[in-house]
Amino acid sequence: xxxxxxxxxxxxxxxxxxxxxxxxxxxxxxxxxxxxxxxxxxxxxxxxxxxxxxxxxxxxxxxxxxxxxxxxxxxxxxxxxxxxxxxxxxxxxxxxxxxxxxxxxxxxxxxxxx
Amino acid sequence: xxxxxxxxxxxxxxxxxxxxxxxxxxxxxxxxxxxxxxxxxxxxxxxxxxxxxxxxxxxxxxxxxxxxxxxxxxxxxxxxxxxxxxxxxxxxxxxxxxxxxxxxxxxxxxxxxxxxxxxxxxxxxxxxxxxxxxxxxxxxxxxxxxxxxxxxxxxxxxxxxxxxxxxxxxxxxxxxxxxxxxxxxxx
Numbered sequence: 312x313x314x315x316x317x318x319x320x321x322x323x324x325x326x327x328x329x330x331x332x333x334x335x336x337x338x339x340x341x342x343x344x345x346x347x348x349x350x351x352x353x354x355x356x357x358x359x360x361x362x363x364x365x366x367x368x369x370x371x372x373x374x375x376x377x378x379x380x381x382x383x384x385x386x387x388x389x390x391x392x393x394x395x396x397x398x399x400x401x402x403x404x405x406x407x408x409x410x411x412x413x414x415x416x417x418x419x420x421x422x423x424x425x
Numbered sequence: 426x427x428x429x430x431x432x433x434x435x436x437x438x439x440x441x442x443x444x445x446x447x448x449x450x451x452x453x454x455x456x457x458x459x460x461x462x463x464x465x466x467x468x469x470x471x472x473x474x475x476x477x478x479x480x481x482x483x484x485x486x487x488x489x490x491x492x493x494x495x496x497x498x499x500x501x502x503x504x505x506x507x508x509x510x511x512x513x514x515x516x517x518x519x520x521x522x523x524x525x526x527x528x529x530x531x532x533x534x535x536x537x538x539x540x541x542x543x544x545x546x547x548x549x550x551x552x553x554x555x556x557x558x559x560x561x562x563x564x565x566x567x568x569x570x571x572x573x574x575x576x577x578x579x580x581x582x583x584x585x586x587x588x589x590x591x592x593x594x595x596x597x598x599x600x601x602x603x604x605x606x607x608x609x610x611x612x
Contacts, residue, residue: 365502366501366516367516368515368516385557385594385596386553386554386557388518388520388522388524388525389521390594391523391593391594421542
């Protein structure tokens, strides 16, 4: 991510925007390292933002093995409006959308050719 | 105020709500701990969740809870040196799904008080947990409260609310509403 990025930072920083946009594009959530990889940020930076968003109730996480899967909190009182806004905001982050498009969340049979 | 070593979740909830009220903050017991309040024999929790109606300054909460022996821990929860119950203050406003909660029940015990979700709101809250995440334990708790507190739970209000939620977010699985009411009828 470039430091002179002039995109809107609707949620305060470009990292927050990217995290939320990427989560809005995810059906089952992502673990922090994968989320960081998908938005070109460090795992530590993403982890810090995720903790703040979780405290605000906007995202939730659940443990899976030794990691945590993060996803938008559909129980949050503004979840529907937030998702609609993020779907609009995604147009400002085409590279995030493109990575999400090529990232496979569904299960894949072992040995099946890519 | 001294909490005994044998204090229960309900004792802690009353004490915490009272000291916060005296400090000028209205805190409402919600989530799983509100369910544990209504069906203590069927569901227990070690987390006491309050939403403070208007965002309280942390130092006000710190000072009030310190009188009970609770101190803020690194993760933002409040812990007691000997009691297992953790006090947490999820960020408000009070809401169940898309609907804000503007009224609640206030129970009194001697000179203590407790603001808590109504039984109907506990059923909605626990059912929503199941509806959103598929959590079967939350479904069982919603059913337990609906059965145990049948006279106080407005099932028509629950059903109407599910329809409003579904109208706003069609991705919710409508069959889970049917499952809840079918299981409730079976008893």
